[in-house]
Amino acid sequence: MHQDAAGALTLRLDANGQQWAGAARAALAALFGPVPLRVALLAAEDKVVQYTSDLGEALA
Helix, strand or coil: CEECCCCCEEEEECCCHHHHHHHHHHHHHHHHCCCCEEEEECCCCCCCCCCEECCCCCCC
């Protein structure tokens, strides 16, 4: 997941995880509130960073 400087979220799921996009949207909306959320395809098969952020106060 990536959070941009405006607070919008991009969740990348692999092809097998796309079936969980709806449940992921609901869970993230409960945590983050009404922020824009985009679900995209995770193309890389390699190890990925779980969370990245462009927010200055973010921990990651």
